[in-house]
Amino acid sequence: MASMSTERATGARTGEQFLDGLRAGGREIWLRGEKIANPLDHPDLHDAALSMARVFDVQHEHAGEMLVPSPADPSLPINVTHVVPRTPEDLVRRRRAIEIVAALSGGTMGRTPDYLNVTFACFAGRADVWARRGNEQGAANLVAYQEYMRDHDLSTTHALMNPQVDRRQAEADQAMGKVALHKVDETDGAIVVRGARMLATLAPFADELLVYPGSDIRPQDGRYALAFAIPIATPGLKFICRDSYSRARDPYDYPLSSRFDEMDAVVIFDDVEIPKERVFLDGDTDGYSEVITDTGWRGHIMHQAFTRAWTKLNFALGLGHMIANATGVVRFDHIQEKLGQVWNMVELSRSALVAAEAGAQVDEGGVCCPDERPFVALRGEMPKWLPRANEYLQLIGGGGYMATPSRADLDGPLREDIDLYFQSAGADAERRIRLFRLAWDFVGSELGGRGELYERFYLSDSWRMTALAYTIADKTLPEALVEQFLED
Ligand SMILES: Cc1cc2nc3c(=O)[nH]c(=O)nc-3n(C[C@H](O)[C@H](O)[C@H](O)COP(=O)(O)OP(=O)(O)OC[C@H]3O[C@@H](n4cnc5c(N)ncnc54)[C@H](O)[C@@H]3O)c2cc1C
Numbered sequence: 503m504a505s506m507s508t509e510r511a512t513g514a515r516t517g518e519q520f521l522d523g524l525r526a527g528g529r530e531i532w533l534r535g536e537k538i539a540n541p542l543d544h545p546d547l548h549d550a551a552l553s554m555a556r557v558f559d560v561q562h563e564h565a566g567e568m569l570v571p572s573p574a575d576p577s578l579p580i581n582v583t584h585v586v587p588r589t590p591e592d593l594v595r596r597r598r599a600i601e602i603v604a605a606l607s608g609g610t611m612g613r614t615p616d617y618l619n620v621t622f623a624c625f626a627g628r629a630d631v632w633a634r635r636g637n638e639q640g641a642a643n644l645v646a647y648q649e650y651m652r653d654h655d656l657s658t659t660h661a662l663m664n665p666q667v668d669r670r671q672a673e674a675d676q677a678m679g680k681v682a683l684h685k686v687d688e689t690d691g692a693i694v695v696r697g698a699r700m701l702a703t704l705a706p707f708a709d710e711l712l713v714y715p716g717s718d719i720r721p722q723d724g725r726y727a728l729a730f731a732i733p734i735a736t737p738g739l740k741f742i743c744r745d746s747y748s749r750a751r752d753p754y755d756y757p758l759s760s761r762f763d764e765m766d767a768v769v770i771f772d773d774v775e776i777p778k779e780r781v782f783l784d785g786d787t788d789g790y791s792e793v794i795t796d797t798g799w800r801g802h803i804m805h806q807a808f809t810r811a812w813t814k815l816n817f818a819l820g821l822g823h824m825i826a827n828a829t830g831v832v833r834f835d836h837i838q839e840k841l842g843q844v845w846n847m848v849e850l851s852r853s854a855l856v857a858a859e860a861g862a863q864v865d866e867g868g869v870c871c872p873d874e875r876p877f878v879a880l881r882g883e884m885p886k887w888l889p890r891a892n893e894y895l896q897l898i899g900g901g902g903y904m905a906t907p908s909r910a911d912l913d914g915p916l917r918e919d920i921d922l923y924f925q926s927a928g929a930d931a932e933r934r935i936r937l938f939r940l941a942w943d944f945v946g947s948e949l950g951g952r953g954e955l956y957e958r959f960y961l962s963d964s965w966r967m968t969a970l971a972y973t974i975a976d977k978t979l980p981e982a983l984v985e986q987f988l989e990d
Pocket of ligand 1: 613660661662663666669700701702703704716766952955956959960961962963965966
């Protein structure tokens with residue numbers, strides 16, 4: 503087990519330093535029956551690892567916007583997404599850094615490390631919430647861990663949901679309490695945990711696994727109320743991946759799948775020892791809810807998530823616009839209307855981000871929190887908008903997505919036929935095919951389908967979130983407007 507005290511902090515890592523971390527091995531990643539210790543050694547994981555390395559390199563290429571001195575050691579530059587925001591300017595700067603990373607994949611990689619950097623910065627900023635009901639040590643552990651994660655520039659994955667055994671029952675009652683992650687033992691130096699969680703996106707490319715609350719639990723289910731962090735290469739920790747959508751594909755044929763399959767995995771804890779200095783919450787079922795509701799997490803994570811989603815919507819708009827111009831269908835007003843709807847989504851997302859930053863307030867813990875109202879509204883809509891943008895892309899491109907020979911065909915004896923018969927008004931055959939293949943990888947390939955599912959569910963579902971929006975909404979003005987007509 504990696505120790506927090508003995509490893510030298512590097513500050514913001516380069517891509518090569520990140521890859522060195524993967525090469526250290528010791529992981530138990532399972533993919534189609536194969537055990538993989540180092541993702542770089544496997545053809546289905548190799549290219550996504552290189553894309554992740556770009557995420558680390560880009561912070562050095564944009565150092566002026568993305569790096570600041572570490573509060574612990576000013577000689578160490580750290581990524582700004584690790585910074586606990588204290589002013590609205592901190593939020594604006596953080597958004598820019600998130601945008602730069604999201605742009606690398608057209609917003610298709612949702613779980614780049616900035617996602618959890620933002621989460622843990624907000625948790626550490628509100629350590630007082632974690633410390634409630636005598637959990638001062640857990641809160642101190644969390645603050646120390648966030649500093650470690652920040653100064654070592656870790657790549658992290660997280661798994662919040664228990665498996666779908668029977669959603670009618672409480673987690674502790676499902677499968678006789680054996681499946682959901684729970685504590686089974688405790689020694690002087692560690693707690694021992696067993697069970698499973700889903701879905702650890704990025705697991706093959708992460709240094710550490712973070713576990714924190716994903717739903718409320720009952721007062722009697724204290725052994726399920728856990729939050730901690732451990733290295734991926736911890737004994738007893740196993741990750742079972744879905745199929746790879748990368749499969750070492752040619753980047754011409756599958757420009758997104760070949761590079762940006764961030765992978766999803768179920769994680770199994772086979773009596774895993776969690777050192778006590780890595781435990782942030784153990785048994786406090788009230789705290790299990792409060793560390794989500796009272797730390798401002800919702801506003802912070804949606805700041806990251808909707809910056810990335812805004813980038814993805816821009817990418818979708820670019821694809822639709824360029825396809826429509828390539829084939830000339832842009833002249834039809836219903837095509838323009840569909841493109842206009844995607845643009846509306848882009849602009850409303852940008853407006854929500856700007857409004858959330860403009861309305862930001864410093865909370866009682868001294869953390870600057872985005873105004874969460876525009877985000878709560880967007881939280882209900884974004885899981886519908888991105889699938890709708892995909893639908894519009896299909897309607898704009900029509901059968902063109904199937905008129906897409908591969909690079910092998912372009913390099914083969916039919917090249918002249920392809921140049922003639924696959925041309926379009928706005929692009930020669932090669933460019934047209936390339937554009938359609940890119941858009942199909944966005945909406946219709948296995949990775950495209952996974953991307954749509956991701957947008958529907960990665961922050962819970964749209965229906966429950968919209969119901970929550972209504973529940974927590976301030977109804978003072980709506981009621982007053984009606985009430986004036988009900989009075990004498
Ligand atoms: C591609 C992808 C990547 C993901 N990555 C991560 C990750 O990195 N880390 C992580 O922790 N999680 C991740 N998730 C998991 C995500 O958090 C969950 O999918 C999400 O919270 C929904 O939970 P579920 O999948 O268990 O679905 P379920 O909760 O089983 O829901 C299935 C259906 O039942 C409905 N339903 C379930 N319970 C209720 C209820 N109480 N009331 C009303 N309706 C209900 C839902 O609305 C939905 O329609 C990922 C999911 C996807 C699809």
